[in-house]
Amino acid sequence: MNKPYLESYPDEKGFFGKFGGSFIPPQLVQPFEEIKKAYEEIKNSKQFIEDLKYVRKHYQGRPTPISFAKNLTKHCNGAKIYLKREDLNHTGAHKLNHCMAEVILAKHLGKKKVIAETGAGQHGVALATAAAYFGLECEIHMGEVDIKKEHPNVIRMKILGAKVVPATHGLKTLKEAVDSAFEAYLNDTKNSIYCIGSVVGPHPFPMMVRDFQSVIGFEAKEQFLEHENKLPDNVVACVGGGSNAMGIFAGFIENKEVELYGVEPLGKGQKIGEHSASLTYGEEGVMHGFNSIMLKDKNGEPAPVYSIGSGIDYPSVGPEHAFLKTEGRTKVGLCDDNEAVDAFYKLSQLEGIIPALESAHAVGFAMKLAKTLPNDKTILVSLSGRGDKDIDFVVENYPIPNSKF
Numbered sequence: 001m002n003k004p005y006l007e008s009y010p011d012e013k014g015f016f017g018k019f020g021g022s023f024i025p026p027q028l029v030q031p032f033e034e035i036k037k038a039y040e041e042i043k044n045s046k047q048f049i050e051d052l053k054y055v056r057k058h059y060q061g062r063p064t065p066i067s068f069a070k071n072l073t074k075h076c077n078g079a080k081i082y083l084k085r086e087d088l089n090h091t092g093a094h095k096l097n098h099c100m101a102e103v104i105l106a107k108h109l110g111k112k113k114v115i116a117e118t119g120a121g122q123h124g125v126a127l128a129t130a131a132a133y134f135g136l137e138c139e140i141h142m143g144e145v146d147i148k149k150e151h152p153n154v155i156r157m158k159i160l161g162a163k164v165v166p167a168t169h170g171l172k173t174l175k176e177a178v179d180s181a182f183e184a185y186l187n188d189t190k191n192s193i194y195c196i197g198s199v200v201g202p203h204p205f206p207m208m209v210r211d212f213q214s215v216i217g218f219e220a221k222e223q224f225l226e227h228e229n230k231l232p233d234n235v236v237a238c239v240g241g242g243s244n245a246m247g248i249f250a251g252f253i254e255n256k257e258v259e260l261y262g263v264e265p266l267g268k269g270q271k272i273g274e275h276s277a278s279l280t281y282g283e284e285g286v287m288h289g290f291n292s293i294m295l296k297d298k299n300g301e302p303a304p305v306y307s308i309g310s311g312i313d314y315p316s317v318g319p320e321h322a323f324l325k326t327e328g329r330t331k332v333g334l335c336d337d338n339e340a341v342d343a344f345y346k347l348s349q350l351e352g353i354i355p356a357l358e359s360a361h362a363v364g365f366a367m368k369l370a371k372t373l374p375n376d377k378t379i380l381v382s383l384s385g386r387g388d389k390d391i392d393f394v395v396e397n398y399p400i401p402n403s404k405f
């Protein structure tokens, strides 16, 4: 019998086909070996599974429900739209799914401090929360541009006891935050551990973060059957690094009849610098320690990227997404800034749910897809987070529509 997909990929060295792997400086080889070994040890340990189940149920708020978006469905007049409500996690996004597990791993390794990057601040807040809960120090690196844009999350991290370090080079957004966090980790691999915020980075992170996020897909599969008595025809999730998408895809990857769509931000347009649609416009390349499909400038360096969603403006993408797209198992959807803002307001006014701007990209694409499908078809959207962090920015730049209809 063939091994299930999730046990077959990645291989020993962290490759999904030709994507993934571990391209790191010699000083990091040993620390990453240590992380890999620790993960192999604890992933099947009864204690670890019990600990994680406990915090998820009694602290984080899992299982998160699936809601039928009845008014949005009526508005689109096509396929039925369902939402997997990751916005209802403590701290407001799916990030705590892997942060809690990464911090338990850090404790297992005897580390005192967790270090990470953050884009919109969601990963930083989630990690600061997990660190507070488990009693570890926390240091978060964040681009200066994002620090201004996502002010409430910066304050939240500080209140939670984390140190926020601004990344001041280059475009001062997510990529630079990753550079800066890697450097800090390099300087203190003994006492600290890097807790990557998505299914990116060197092996074992893409695998580990996927495994921790797979709870979204496993819950969703069961819950969707409860609603519809069949599997969804389509599953849609936004892709920055790709963790909420891999998390929900994990539940349906073996069911070939379920179409899986990763939605990339088309930003302001198709030119380099106007979007961050890596899978759509990128080419193979190594960045931040792994081989994937990335956006490059004329010199082959990581290209400048942009999206209205601060958590999804990354010039590369998780290697498993590159692999699954190349294999034809997943498809890529696009949603630009304006479509995302339209979805942001539509979901708010028709369903009473204010989505994160990142998640609004998945909703925006799902609305376009729904309109092309008959009303006996279904779409399950990963609503990765809530939009409280984005309200000031949206209202200042895109006036609230006068009429819902």
Ligand SMILES: *Cc1c(COP(=O)(O)O)cnc(C)c1O
Binding pocket: 093, 094, 095, 120, 122, 123, 197, 198, 199, 238, 239, 240, 241, 242, 243, 244, 245, 311, 312, 356, 358, 359, 384, 385, 386
């Ligand atoms: C961080 C974040 C994302 C993007 O990260 P992925 O790893 O691509 O899931 C999407 N939505 C929200 C709400 C986020 O906070």
